Amino acid sequence: MMIIMKPGSTQAEVEHVIEHIKANGLTPHVSVGEDHTVIGAVGDTHAVPIEIFDFLEGVESVVRISQPFKLASRQFHPKNSVFPLDGFTIGGNDIVVIAGPCSVESRVQMLETAQAVREAGAHALRGGAFKPRTSPYTFQGLGEEGLELLAEARQLTGMPVVVEITSLTQVEVMEKYVDILQIGARNMQNFALLSTVGQTQMPVLLKRGMSATIEELLMASEYILSGGNQRVMLCERGIRTFETATRNTTDINAIPVLKSMTHLPVILDPSHSTGHADYVTAIARAAIAAGADGLIVEVHPDPAHALSDGRQSLKPEKFAELVKQVGQIAEVMGRKLAPVNKPQKSNLLEKPKED
Ligand code: PEP
Ligand code: MN
Numbered sequence: 001m002m003i004i005m006k007p008g009s010t011q012a013e014v015e016h017v018i019e020h021i022k023a024n025g026l027t028p029h030v031s032v033g034e035d036h037t038v039i040g041a042v043g044d045t046h047a048v049p050i051e052i053f054d055f056l057e058g059v060e061s062v063v064r065i066s067q068p069f070k071l072a073s074r075q076f077h078p079k080n081s082v083f084p085l086d087g088f089t090i091g092g093n094d095i096v097v098i099a100g101p102c103s104v105e106s107r108v109q110m111l112e113t114a115q116a117v118r119e120a121g122a123h124a125l126r127g128g129a130f131k132p133r134t135s136p137y138t139f140q141g142l143g144e145e146g147l148e149l150l151a152e153a154r155q156l157t158g159m160p161v162v163v164e165i166t167s168l169t170q171v172e173v174m175e176k177y178v179d180i181l182q183i184g185a186r187n188m189q190n191f192a193l194l195s196t197v198g199q200t201q202m203p204v205l206l207k208r209g210m211s212a213t214i215e216e217l218l219m220a221s222e223y224i225l226s227g228g229n230q231r232v233m234l235c236e237r238g239i240r241t242f243e244t245a246t247r248n249t250t251d252i253n254a255i256p257v258l259k260s261m262t263h264l265p266v267i268l269d270p271s272h273s274t275g276h277a278d279y280v281t282a283i284a285r286a287a288i289a290a291g292a293d294g295l296i297v298e299v300h301p302d303p304a305h306a307l308s309d310g311r312q313s314l315k316p317e318k319f320a321e322l323v324k325q326v327g328q329i330a331e332v333m334g335r336k337l338a339p340v341n342k343p344q345k346s347n348l349l350e351k352p353k354e355d
Contacts, residue, residue: 001041016058073218095327188209204229
């Protein structure tokens with residue numbers, strides 16, 4: 001349930017409501033808006049009558065949130081959640097582009113890609129170090145060595161890095177090297193992992209499971225939000241259907257549906273949702289036209305020799321064209337690409353390595 005405080009309600013009144021929420025076995029989540037403070041009371045609210053809160057000082061109204069997801073719901077938080085991600089913001093009017101290889105493979109591959117996507121206008125860098133591969137016999141990622149290379153690329157380009165976490169045991173090493181945690185499709189319902197990242201203060205990019213409904217995605221986000229971590233971005237990455245012409249089917253509907261159901265930023269991954277480099281740009285354009293707040297795109301300098309997902313990876317020149325086209329669609333939609341403030345050129349590969 002949601003307790004809406006009167007404009008100008010005092011801190012003491014807010015605290016009094018919080019005490020009542022706790023006394024009824026519920027957990028309070030305070031959201032301070034421009035006009036109103038709203039306090040979410042989350043837990044088993046069925047047995048708790050609304051009247052308990054209605055008569056408290058400073059309370060304007062009490063509403064039950066009808067959807068099963070509470071903190072992610074637009075009912076709880078009507079305005080878009082907008083939050084900073086090291087140099088830019090996500091969820092507002094600006095469109096954010098995250099790009100990089102599926103997997104970190106080598107220093108040269110990582111730094112070359114980082115430089116190319118930065119020059120093309122990317123805002124954040126992606127790269128997998130712990131890969132959730134279907135086969136245990138394929139490349140599994142470089143592990144911590146991969147994270148070190150990503151951190152080096154971040155230092156040289158100024159881009160924050162996004163990396164998938166696949167196990168609870170990786171939290172510490174992620175906190176050391178990474179800016180944004182990705183929860184992959186295969187772990188969308190790994191509830192222990194969701195709760196653990198909810199205990200961190202790192203922004204999370206939560207990908208939709210390949211057979212998960214939109215509601216299940218939102219319930220998964222609730223595990224993170226209810227732990228106190230408010231910086232969650234949702235990512236549509238294609239779902240399993242009977243269609244075999246593409247790796248997955250981009251659920252473009254999910255973008256406006258999510259935007260109406262939740263205040264959280266929504267991102268589209270046209271690489272995994274199509275599985276083919278030839279279709280990535282078209283679907284990236286469609287995503288922005290449909291209202292997405294950003295994209296996450298796989299880019300590789302030599303896709304034919306990539307150790308994972310080469311078929312769907314764009315060469316840097318194609319990615320530069322994608323950014324240009326996406327910028328044009330954004331303008332039509334009354335939006336724009338987030339500014340790229342930090343250095344774009346840095347001759348990364350000329351820097352001597354220390355060891
Ligand atoms: C990835 O981003 O490389 C990845 C494995 O994505 P997903 O979890 O969407 O399959
Ligand atoms: Mn991939």
